[in-house]
Amino acid sequence: MIVVSRPADHGPVLRADSVALVRDGRHLLRDISLTVDPGEHWALLGANGAGKSTLLGLLGAVTHPSRGVVEVLGRTMGRVDVRELRSYLGHVNPRHTPDGPLRVRDVVLTGLTNTAAPVPRWAPTEQESERADRLIAMLGMSRRAQATWATLSQGERGRALIARALMPQPRLLLLDEPATGLDLAAREQLLASIDALRARHSSLATVLVTHHLEELPATTTHAMLLRDGRCLAAGPVADVLTSELVSACFEHPVRLVRSDDGRWAARAEPVPAAMPDEPAPAAMPDEPAPVAMPGEPAPVP
């Protein structure tokens, strides 16, 4: 049966139960379970090729699982019209390319039709136009609202795409490496915009994919670590973003630090080179727990 009604606006925003995805006989994801409730802000972390974008595709109703159940906004994948369901999600893909020489405001409005170009003979209502302007202002893009897409910097595009994704007033916002390619200032502005957005919309849930801990907004509440398509750990950030688990996730010793402003930084620990005829050193030496130096942010165990 195809569902054509607006999804329920209560209950978990996302639920994945023992999900697997197989392509060409290869498991890209195995046995992934996850529940995202309103107001939660998840980070999906893992090395290149760990399966982050693949999982985001499942959570964003873009792909179907080979096994297991995925529920998006209370609807079970496989039993719903995914195109309609997707129109209730905000999906920020930094590789999104508008079709034609559109201005920022036009691109933001295409978030309502979930298309790359304005739909012929479709026009936004007055309310929708006002909402576009409000979101453009909220993302700090008012002065660039009439600029054509081609003239925008990478950071401006990132913020415009978040405004676009928010047009249908989604309960769920999916962000796939939103800070990729941004310089320091643009990244910081983007993260501040995401923090402000979350503070303003307390029931919005978000899932953000990255492989850089420095790109996590301070408002991140939960994290899932993926390695080779499997979930290594998932839960509240304080339990999951530890030096030990992140080292295991990236298969390299890493020291994690969370600063007073709630942001994370990761430093790769040097791995001593093996000398000829000596056994190779262990990938993660069994070191004592790091100790905070006076005036330094506390290391995360």
Ligand SMILES: Nc1ncnc2c1ncn2[C@@H]1O[C@H](COP(=O)(O)OP(=O)(O)OP(=O)(O)O)[C@@H](O)[C@H]1O
């Ligand atoms: N359609 C597909 N068919 C076969 N293999 C695929 C397909 N899509 C992705 N893969 C493979 O699945 C693995 C996971 O890819 P995915 O893009 O999800 O990783 P990722 O964690 O997002 O990586 P990155 O950080 O590099 O973006 C990769 O080895 C990739 O080559």
